[in-house]
Amino acid sequence: MLVEIHGEEIANLIAERSKYIIENKIELKPTEIPTQETLSKLTPMKLTWRKYKNKVKTLTEAQDLSCLPNYHLRGFNNYHLDHRTSVYQAFRMNWSPEKTAHINNLQMIPREANLKKGRRSTPQEIPLIHLLATSLKLS
Numbered sequence: 001m002l003v004e005i006h007g008e009e010i011a012n013l014i015a016e017r018s019k020y021i022i023e024n025k026i027e028l029k030p031t032e033i034p035t036q037e038t039l040s041k042l043t044p045m046k047l048t049w050r051k052y053k054n055k056v057k058t059l060t061e062a063q064d065l066s067c068l069p070n071y072h073l074r075g076f077n078n079y080h081l082d083h084r085t086s087v088y089q090a091f092r093m094n095w096s097p098e099k100t101a102h103i104n105n106l107q108m109i110p111r112e113a114n115l116k117k118g119r120r121s122t123p124q125e126i127p128l129i130h131l132l133a134t135s136l137k138l139s
Contacts (some may be wrong), residue, residue: 020047049091056087059101070108080114082107 065071065081073079083090083105090100099105109117 052091052097053087055097056083056090056100059097060106063101063103063106065103065106067103068106068108074108077111079108080111082109082114082117086117 060081060083065074068081070079074081083100084107085093085095085100085105087100090105
């Protein structure tokens with residue numbers, strides 16, 4: 001629910017949120033026109049999440065994914081790139097973007113399985129990934 005604010009408060013809110021977005025290089029969706037309403041919804045936590053998600057995406061795409069099994073089957077209607085420990089779960093567990101995007105946290109899975117999985121992590125992989133990441137001292 002939006003709190004009603006007026007005059008100088010609106011200007012201060014917009015300036016504050018805009019400054020945060022610019023300083024943290026947060027990419028907004030084209031539909032997110034910076035109005036009072038959209039800026040008030042972009043809380044620091046949402047902005048932090050968006051920055052984290054964008055960093056993980058950049059680091060993930062920088063990996064040599066061709067070494068993953070089924071990479072040659074990758075496609076929108078075929079196999080998808082998946083984070084074993086989901087990006088959302090990793091964010092909530094305070095994993096670094098580098099740890100989340102690490103090649104050992106990536107797999108190619110069938111489209112249907114990836115869509116069904118959503119934000120969840122692959123349950124059987126969590127202990128293995130945590131152990132691996134700890135042994136590699138990725139924070």
